[in-house]
Amino acid sequence: MITGKTWKFPDDINTDLILPAPFMYLPKEQQARHVFEANRPGWVDLVKRGDVIVGGRNFGTGSSRPAPLALNALGVGCLIADSINPLFFRNCVSFGLPALECAGISAAFEEGDVAEIALEKATVRNLRTGETLDGVPIPEALLKLMMGGGIFPLLESEGLIGPGSDSKSA
Numbered sequence: 001m002i003t004g005k006t007w008k009f010p011d012d013i014n015t016d017l018i019l020p021a022p023f024m025y026l027p028k029e030q031q032a033r034h035v036f037e038a039n040r041p042g043w044v045d046l047v048k049r050g051d052v053i054v055g056g057r058n059f060g061t062g063s064s065r066p067a068p069l070a071l072n073a074l075g076v077g078c079l080i081a082d083s084i085n086p087l088f089f090r091n092c093v094s095f096g097l098p099a100l101e102c103a104g105i106s107a108a109f110e111e112g113d114v115a116e117i118a119l120e121k122a123t124v125r126n127l128r129t130g131e132t133l134d135g136v137p138i139p140e141a142l143l144k145l146m147m148g149g150g151i152f153p154l155l156e157s158e159g160l161i162g163p164g165s166d167s168k169s170a
Contacts, residue, residue, distance in 0.1 A: 002098060002117040004052040004077040006109050007043070011056035015088065018060070018067035031070035044074060052115045055081030056106045060088025068097040078117050080105050080124055080135070093142050096150030100124065102135035119143060
């Protein structure tokens with residue numbers, strides 16, 4: 001179960017807004033300092049480890065840059081959105097950022113509400129209103145990879161890469 005304060009973002013948030021191009025080759029901890037810098041300056045100083053992003057439709061549209069890595073480094077606990085760009089969702093899985101598509105989620109939450117997310121059941125509950133929504137179930141293999149920290153910990157556990165191979169940007 002993931003529980004956290006919500007931060008709302010509108011439809012069509014692209015990867016340029018999440019992780020601006022000039023910062024994408026920095027180490028992930030430095031990338032995290034620039035998340036949403038263009039559209040929500042100072043947000044990184046407000047968000048707390050475990051907080052939840054609530055997005056509208058087509059969250060993560062745009063390039064294949066590893067923006068979920070920066071969100072994960074910032075400590076975002078989960079992304080829930082009306083819809084998530086498929087490439088961005090795959091990057092969430094690869095970099096271990098819990099993410100769930102859930103139609104109607106942006107209308108069900110106000111910024112600051114607390115969300116309770118059960119990824120294995122694909123449900124989200126607004127603790128203020130008590131409303132529960134059903135999301136799109138995540139295939140077991142993808143859920144295991146996502147919740148296990150992503151592809152790097154898996155490859156490390158199988159001896160295919162050395163420890164800490166994801167310490168810089170991806």
